[in-house]
Amino acid sequence: MKISARNQFKGTVKEIERGPVSAEVVVDLGGGTEITAIITRKSADNLNLAPGKEAYVVIKATEVIVGID
Template identity: 60%
Template sequence: MNISARNCLKGTIKSITRGPVMAEIVLDIGNGVQVTSVITAKAADNLGLKEGKEAYAVMKSTEVMIAVD
């Protein structure tokens, strides 16, 4: 994965709370630290996000995105 954002935190998806349009993703990055991001439900589907899967919290400016390999 190549991306312009310099702040990427690898973790494990702890939970996914889905709504009709948006999904809240909680990523456990270790040592009791969690990062939460809200993305579209379609993006969560396209990324194949599932609890227990490894993913990245990608931060650029004030935005936190989720990425996978």
């Protein structure tokens, strides 16, 4: 798989919670780091996502905002 997004992280699906329309997917990147993504349920089903399966997290954003109190 080759894509233009530079922020690509390989990990393992830790947990997936499917709702009627969307799915919340938690990917363990190792070292205690996890990323949670909300995707469509159809996409989760098409990718056959399940705990223990390897997956890539790809982040493509035009803006990243950092804030403090």
